Amino acid sequence: MICRVFVCLLVYRLIGAKAQQCVPDPIFNIYLEDTTLSWQNISNCEGISYVTIIHSRNAGEIEYVYQGEDTTIDVSFLPYCRSYIFTVCAYSSVENLAGPFTQIGAYVPLPEGSSIGITNISGSQIGNNILIEWQVLREYLHCLDHYRILLWDEDSSEPKEITTRMNGYYITNAPFCMTYRVDMSVVYGGTENPVSTFNYTVPSATNNLSLLSVTQSATTINITWGLEIYSVNRCTVTSLTIVGTVINLTIPIQDSPERPPISVNLSGLKANSMYYFNVTVENEAGTSRPFQLAVQTLPIGYELDFDIGDSFDGYQYVQVSYSNG
Incomplete structure (x- = not known):
């Protein structure tokens, strides 16, 4: 509400005032x-x-x-x-x-018996980090020594304790699909106010495959794959699919934190032939981007010496040299 003209320059208006005008007395005892x-x-x-x-x-x-x-x-x-x-x-x-x-x-002062609660807690993903933010009501903004935060993840038996005066906290390098529990409270005058609890699950993301090894003979190709490790992506993997030349194969996966390599043996192939594969892995986020691979079987009676070569036309080629056995 804006005061009128008298917005208080607040000076005596005695100058130029007529003697008969009444000037209000000073105020004491405020x-x-x-x-x-x-x-x-x-x-x-x-x-x-x-x-x-x-x-x-x-x-x-x-x-x-x-x-x-x-x-x-x-x-x-x-x-x-x-x-x-x-x-x-x-x-x-x-x-x-x-x-x-x-x-x-x-x-x-803070009125006796007041309780300073935390409101509007939210979480958002920023790259590989998670930003947890919160607020207190405007009237309590200055009634703060610090915030006390207890942070658990799914693997924690004991929480991590954090103190901060900021109304936000970064969880760095958060694995996809990890669930966090955050307990936070305001500490003022040595007293901890009521705790607010917030649960946040990092959004899911597809798992990235890596090629670990390839061995082949005249009629078989054995390929070993590595999954993205659990500390980076813990979204549950359910299957691996290979689609390519005369091949359409889906292998169920029983996921675990260890994520051992996955070996696939393709048999009954033609000798001295090039095979092209699209390999994907499925998890709760969906199907990964295809890993494209080209592998040639050996001529009958030859031994293998191979090297994983450069990509060409989107495919990763296995370069093969062989000698007469």
């Missing part, structure tokens, strides 16, 4: 008790009201201007645990004159 600002009544002039201006002591900005006839103001709307400068003057609407201003500095 005090703040809990969240009630009070002062003495001024009655030496008619039409008396009071103008109150509230500055934040640290920022020095006007936060509130009020005019009314009461000699008290409930200032519980102000953020607690903060110092303010309260300026009050009496104003006569009959004389259109303001009396001298009076100022006090006072601290608005």
